[in-house]
Amino acid sequence: MAAYILRRILLIIPTMLGVMLVTFVIVQFAPGGPVERLIAQLSGTDAGATANFSGGGSDFSGSSQPGMPGDISAAPSKYRGAQGLDPEFIASLEKQFGFDKPAYERFGMMIWNYLRFDFGESYFRDTSVLKLIAERMPVSISLGLWMTLISYSISIPLGIRKAVRDGSRFDMWTSSVIVIGYAIPGFLVAVFLIVLFAGGSFLQIFPLRGLVSDNFWTLPWYEKILDYFWHLVLPLFAMALSAFATTTFLTKNSFLEEIRKQYVTTARAKGLAENQVLYGHVFRNAMLIVIAGFPGAFIGAFFAGSLLIETIFTLDGLGLLGFESIVNRDYPVVFATVYIFSLLGLFINLISDLTYTWIDPRIDFETREV
Numbered sequence: 001m002a003a004y005i006l007r008r009i010l011l012i013i014p015t016m017l018g019v020m021l022v023t024f025v026i027v028q029f030a031p032g033g034p035v036e037r038l039i040a041q042l043s044g045t046d047a048g049a050t051a052n053f054s055g056g057g058s059d060f061s062g063s064s065q066p067g068m069p070g071d072i073s074a075a076p077s078k079y080r081g082a083q084g085l086d087p088e089f090i091a092s093l094e095k096q097f098g099f100d101k102p103a104y105e106r107f108g109m110m111i112w113n114y115l116r117f118d119f120g121e122s123y124f125r126d127t128s129v130l131k132l133i134a135e136r137m138p139v140s141i142s143l144g145l146w147m148t149l150i151s152y153s154i155s156i157p158l159g160i161r162k163a164v165r166d167g168s169r170f171d172m173w174t175s176s177v178i179v180i181g182y183a184i185p186g187f188l189v190a191v192f193l194i195v196l197f198a199g200g201s202f203l204q205i206f207p208l209r210g211l212v213s214d215n216f217w218t219l220p221w222y223e224k225i226l227d228y229f230w231h232l233v234l235p236l237f238a239m240a241l242s243a244f245a246t247t248t249f250l251t252k253n254s255f256l257e258e259i260r261k262q263y264v265t266t267a268r269a270k271g272l273a274e275n276q277v278l279y280g281h282v283f284r285n286a287m288l289i290v291i292a293g294f295p296g297a298f299i300g301a302f303f304a305g306s307l308l309i310e311t312i313f314t315l316d317g318l319g320l321l322g323f324e325s326i327v328n329r330d331y332p333v334v335f336a337t338v339y340i341f342s343l344l345g346l347f348i349n350l351i352s353d354l355t356y357t358w359i360d361p362r363i364d365f366e367t368r369e370v
Helices: 002-028 034-043 087-097 103-115 129-164 169-183 186-197 221-240 244-259 262-269 274-292 294-302 304-312 318-327 331-359
Strands: none
Touching (some): 034 087, 103 331, 129 221, 129 244, 129 274, 169 244, 221 304, 304 318
């Protein structure tokens, strides 16, 4: 097992290198980079950014800005909207963002820094990338972890129950409810919950925004716990409603497949109780495929899956941070977010494989090639 773990860890290195290379090529060479974005901000023509940029005012006309004369006879610039600007000013912007160096050199420096977990500073937020991520991490951890735990704690018992009572009325109506919940987009559920329970038009039971209240730090410890979970009720309900379907049906189908096998018939013939058959024999085999989907479910909920929910409930999580960074061409934040979540996903997949051996000791990765 130690050799298998070592091989998997060593494979993380080329995998991460490939992920970062593809991300660098796509993002770094996409039109509308940070230089063009800042030029548009300075000239007052940028309507697409989601955050205010530092580095200049929004009034940009003629020679009122130092180093940016309004001579329209200046040499053409490779940046859209930079016609008439002082080439020295454009060069200073390129140096500020690191675009004065060749692409391969920028990529090499980024990889070297990331190996030391040095993510630099945000282009436009005047703070370190690591600090930004650390500030947003509690929101994403809360949403991803609790939603995954709630989803699995409900979906697995429900899927087992549906498999045992396959074809019954219980199986039919629960399937209908699950499919309907899966078909309704999470953001529509979120809006409905806000209108109904967060002071939109009817009741004002739950808070509308934030992960904790403004007076959170002045509350006793037990009220802090209640306040924290009270803020999570509506976002988690909106996210988890559509998350039950996949795991529930996967669990049901896995159990149905195992229940029909010969060893189950033999166990029943020996006089074992139904719970002993289900949880002593079937459960271990049927849950392997369910566990395989756990890393994807967790990462999806932890990052991309919570973007709209974070926006609707005004939760500053990593999903919203990543989206804003892409829109604003804040490359250090974009690359750092991709790096952290790719690395996290690879390690979670390794943990998932190791969990196979814990559930079923018959699985031996040492005899398999990676």
